[in-house]
Amino acid sequence: MTAAEVSAVIALLREVAQTEILPRFKRLGPGDIRTKAGPLDPVTVADEAAELALNAGLRALFPSDDVIGEEAVAAGTATLARLARPGRVWVLDPIDGTANFAAELPLFGVMAALVEADETLAGFIYDPFGDDCAYALAGQGAFLRAADGGERRLAVAAPVPVTQMVGSMSWRYMEEPLRSHVLHRLDRLAAVTDYRCAAHQYRMLAAGHCHVQMFRKLLPWDHAAGVLLHREAGGYARRFDGSAYRPTTTGGGLLLTPDAASWDAAAAALLR
Numbered sequence: 001m002t003a004a005e006v007s008a009v010i011a012l013l014r015e016v017a018q019t020e021i022l023p024r025f026k027r028l029g030p031g032d033i034r035t036k037a038g039p040l041d042p043v044t045v046a047d048e049a050a051e052l053a054l055n056a057g058l059r060a061l062f063p064s065d066d067v068i069g070e071e072a073v074a075a076g077t078a079t080l081a082r083l084a085r086p087g088r089v090w091v092l093d094p095i096d097g098t099a100n101f102a103a104e105l106p107l108f109g110v111m112a113a114l115v116e117a118d119e120t121l122a123g124f125i126y127d128p129f130g131d132d133c134a135y136a137l138a139g140q141g142a143f144l145r146a147a148d149g150g151e152r153r154l155a156v157a158a159p160v161p162v163t164q165m166v167g168s169m170s171w172r173y174m175e176e177p178l179r180s181h182v183l184h185r186l187d188r189l190a191a192v193t194d195y196r197c198a199a200h201q202y203r204m205l206a207a208g209h210c211h212v213q214m215f216r217k218l219l220p221w222d223h224a225a226g227v228l229l230h231r232e233a234g235g236y237a238r239r240f241d242g243s244a245y246r247p248t249t250t251g252g253g254l255l256l257t258p259d260a261a262s263w264d265a266a267a268a269a270l271l272r
Contacts, residue, residue, distance in 0.1 A: 001114070001122050001137060005061070010133045010145060012057040013110045013126035020050040021095060022128055026104045033102050036074050040172060042098050047071055050094035054112065058090045065090055065114070070221045083220065083248050088116045091247065093221035096125075097197030109199025113224035115247045123225030125199045134203045134229055142206050142232035156235040156258045157208040162269045165262075166191045167212030168201045174216045174253075181271075182214070188269045202226030205256060206233040212266050213256045220247040223254065236260050240271055 001009075024032070024046040032045045051069040058067050069092035072078035082089055090112055095101050097108030106129050114122040119138065126133040134154065136142040142154040169192050171182055186192050189212070195201055204210050206229045215223065218239075224247045227237050237245055240253035255271070257263040 006122075006135065006137070008061050009058075009112065009122075009124055010126065010135065012054065012061065013112065013124060013133060014131065014147075016050050016053045016057065016094075017110055017126060017128040020053050021046050021101075021110070024049075025101065025106075028102065040099075042102050043071060043074065044095070044098060044102055046101065047095045047098055050110070051092055054092050054094055054110075058092075058112070062088070062090070064088070067092065069094060070219070080220065080248070080250070083115055083118065086117070088114060088121070090114055091220045091224050093199070096199040096222065097195075099196050107195055107197050107200055109197065109203070111199050111221060111225045113220070113228065113247070115220070115224055118246045118248050120224045120228040120247055123228040125203055125225055125229060127200070127203070134206060136206075136225075136229040136232035138228060138232070140232070142229050144203075144207065154206045154229070154233040155208055156206060156230065156233045157211050159258045159262045160211060162188055162265050163190060165189045165211040165257075165266065167210045167214070168193050168195060168204070169214045170194055170198075170201075170216065171214070178216075178253075178271075185270050198222045198226055202229055205235065206230050208233075211258060211262070213254075214270065215254045218245070218250050218252065218254055220250075223247075227254070227256070230256055234258070236263050238263055238267075240267070242267075 051071045065088045067090040068078040093111040100107045110126040112124045124135045131147040237256040
């Protein structure tokens, strides 16, 4: 992507957040929130409106690209199978952290990733409250761009022993016996959190504010942008079996650490 295209995407994320998301924050009515797959999977009118606006904006910016979003897939109007076919595809999470948004907690983000041939080419994670965007381009690094256009490069934390690792463990989607296995080992880390928001968890990880993250469910709108951001910030990520992450992969879990040695140590402590 060119510098101008990066700026255009960030401007679009900001515009949609300001026009479709923030005006609805703390103003949702009883009929504005419902669940999709279950009680842990909410959706709001803001998610749907933001995705429609993002879809239209990206198609205007990149007419030859396709676009799929979380809500379109949930509604059956788009399919993840599109990622396996030729051509560039934008993958959208209009509000990552919908549970926080619906609970009136100001911790959610807007995520977009550009994918081609099962590789993530670009990833964007916009914070509506900080009005800044973490983004990465494959092979070119990870950056945080402020509202005034100022930028700084992102870098993961320095490696530490497992007993000093701080991170976020998303265990709520794990099935037994893995769920109990992991939960009984979390005390091997220094501190564990879960913000119910992959967008901010990836931003923390890529900026060096924590060492380790674990996820079980790997839908591409939750992870394609973040995994690229982490990798371009110097990090190392693998599925639980040690294989590489791909946007078309939706299972098998994911463990992210500063480097390969840290991954081996964390996997031994938590998964083996």
